[in-house]
Amino acid sequence: MISLSNKFRKGGLALAAGLLLMGTTAVQAQDAVEGKKIFEGNCTACHSLDADVVGPALKDAHKRRGEEWLVKFIKNSQELVKAGDKDAVALFEKFNKVPMPAFSGSLSDDDIKNVIAYIKEASEKPADVAAAPATGAPTEGDKPAVQAEPKEVAFMDLPPIMHITIALTGVILLLIVATLIMLVRLFVPMLGDSIYDEDFRNSFAGRLLFLLRGDASVVTGKAKDVIHSSHDFDGIQEYDNDLPPWWKYMFYVSIVFAIGYMLHFHVFRSGALQTEEYEMEMEQAAIFAAKNADDPNAITDYKVLTDAAALESGKSIFSTNCAACHGPEGQGTVGPNLTDEYWLHGGDVNDIFKTVKFGVPAKGMVPWQGKLTKDQILEVSSYILSLQGSNPANAKEPQGEKYEAKK
Incomplete structure (x- = not known):
C-alpha cells in the first residue's frame, strides 16, 4: 500500500x-x-x-x-x-x-x-537553403530579359589556337619586310650610278629608295639657299625655300577631307550632325533606362496620388516602415523632417519615389525596392507629400534645400 x-x-x-x-x-x-x-x-x-x-x-x-x-x-x-x-x-x-x-x-x-x-x-532556426523572394519583389517572370554585356578577355586567356594564329601572322609580316629589304639591297647595287640621275631621284621609286637609305629630303624638302632679292626688312632677309612636302601633303589632304565632309554632312545629309547624334543617344538611353527597372538614373514621370484609398494605404506603409526613423507624424527623429519645404534629395514625387526605392545607404536610408512594390512606393511617396505644412509638434529643424514646384 x-x-x-x-x-x-x-x-x-x-x-x-x-x-x-x-x-x-x-x-x-x-x-x-x-x-x-x-x-x-x-x-x-x-x-x-x-x-x-x-x-x-x-x-x-x-x-x-x-x-x-x-x-x-x-x-x-x-x-x-x-x-x-x-x-x-x-x-x-x-x-x-x-x-x-x-x-x-x-x-x-x-x-x-x-x-x-x-x-x-x-x-x-536553421538558415533556409534558398530564401523565398520578399513580398512585392519582382520575380524572374516580371523582369524583362537583359542581355549580358560582353566581357573583356585578357590576351593570355585566349584559346591556344588564337595565340598560334597571331604568332604566325607576326612571323609572316616579318618575313615579308625582310624579303623586301633583301631585294632592295640586292638590286640597288645593280643600278649603279643611275640611281643618282635627277629624273630617277624625282620619281616615286627614287624618292622611296633614298628615303629608305636615310635621305629625309623627300619629307623635309631641299633648301635652295637663295635669298629673295626684294625681301629685305631692316636687314632681315628671307630664303626662297619651298614649304616642306609633309606640310603641303597634309594641306592637300585637309582640302579633300573638307570637301568630303561638306558633301557628306551638309549637301547629301547622309551623316548625322552633333545635335542629331546627341538626340539619338538620348533616345537610346531612355529606351535602355525604361527596360532596366533597377537603373537609378531612369527617368520617371509619376503623378501624385490623391485618392483617399491610396493615401490611407501609404499612411499604413509609412507607419509600419518609416515612422521609426521619421516619426509617426513625419516630424523627423533619426531621419529628416518630412513636413517642411526643405529636402535633401528633391521634393518632387519622382525624387521621393527614387529615394524610397534605392535608399541613401551612406546616410542610413535603406532601399525598399525589394520589400515594397512599385505601387506601394508611389502610395507612400504621395502620402509623404500630403504631410506638407502639417506642422507637427517637436518637428526637426529643416535640412537640405527649399523645393519649389515647377509651374
Missing part, C-alpha cells in the same frame, strides 16, 4: 513538472510571437537578422551582449553612448554615428523582452 502511494506521489510530481515545462515553453513561444509583431512594426526599417543594414545584424545578439544590456540599449542607446559604454560607443562609431531611436516611451520592458525572445527563437 505504501509502495503504491509512493508511486502515485512520484508520478504526480513528474506530471506537474512536465505541465510546468510545457507551460513555460508555451509562454516563451507566445513571447516570441508578440516580439515578432513588435520587431516588424518598429525594427525592420533599420535591422535584419542576418545582415547589417542601418544597424547591425541581430542574430545571436543576446549571446554577444546579454539581455540586460539589450534592454538598456533599446530603451535609450544614446544614454549608454554618453555614459561611455564600450560596446555602445563601438556600435555608434561603426554605423556612421546614426543614433538609434529611443523606445523608452513607446515600448515597455516586457515589449522589449518579447523582442529579445523573438531574436532568440529566430537565431536558433
Whole structure:
C-alpha cells in the first residue's frame, strides 16, 4: 500500500513538472510571437537578422551582449553612448554615428523582452537553403530579359589556337619586310650610278629608295639657299625655300577631307550632325533606362496620388516602415523632417519615389525596392507629400534645400 502511494506521489510530481515545462515553453513561444509583431512594426526599417543594414545584424545578439544590456540599449542607446559604454560607443562609431531611436516611451520592458525572445527563437532556426523572394519583389517572370554585356578577355586567356594564329601572322609580316629589304639591297647595287640621275631621284621609286637609305629630303624638302632679292626688312632677309612636302601633303589632304565632309554632312545629309547624334543617344538611353527597372538614373514621370484609398494605404506603409526613423507624424527623429519645404534629395514625387526605392545607404536610408512594390512606393511617396505644412509638434529643424514646384 505504501509502495503504491509512493508511486502515485512520484508520478504526480513528474506530471506537474512536465505541465510546468510545457507551460513555460508555451509562454516563451507566445513571447516570441508578440516580439515578432513588435520587431516588424518598429525594427525592420533599420535591422535584419542576418545582415547589417542601418544597424547591425541581430542574430545571436543576446549571446554577444546579454539581455540586460539589450534592454538598456533599446530603451535609450544614446544614454549608454554618453555614459561611455564600450560596446555602445563601438556600435555608434561603426554605423556612421546614426543614433538609434529611443523606445523608452513607446515600448515597455516586457515589449522589449518579447523582442529579445523573438531574436532568440529566430537565431536558433536553421538558415533556409534558398530564401523565398520578399513580398512585392519582382520575380524572374516580371523582369524583362537583359542581355549580358560582353566581357573583356585578357590576351593570355585566349584559346591556344588564337595565340598560334597571331604568332604566325607576326612571323609572316616579318618575313615579308625582310624579303623586301633583301631585294632592295640586292638590286640597288645593280643600278649603279643611275640611281643618282635627277629624273630617277624625282620619281616615286627614287624618292622611296633614298628615303629608305636615310635621305629625309623627300619629307623635309631641299633648301635652295637663295635669298629673295626684294625681301629685305631692316636687314632681315628671307630664303626662297619651298614649304616642306609633309606640310603641303597634309594641306592637300585637309582640302579633300573638307570637301568630303561638306558633301557628306551638309549637301547629301547622309551623316548625322552633333545635335542629331546627341538626340539619338538620348533616345537610346531612355529606351535602355525604361527596360532596366533597377537603373537609378531612369527617368520617371509619376503623378501624385490623391485618392483617399491610396493615401490611407501609404499612411499604413509609412507607419509600419518609416515612422521609426521619421516619426509617426513625419516630424523627423533619426531621419529628416518630412513636413517642411526643405529636402535633401528633391521634393518632387519622382525624387521621393527614387529615394524610397534605392535608399541613401551612406546616410542610413535603406532601399525598399525589394520589400515594397512599385505601387506601394508611389502610395507612400504621395502620402509623404500630403504631410506638407502639417506642422507637427517637436518637428526637426529643416535640412537640405527649399523645393519649389515647377509651374
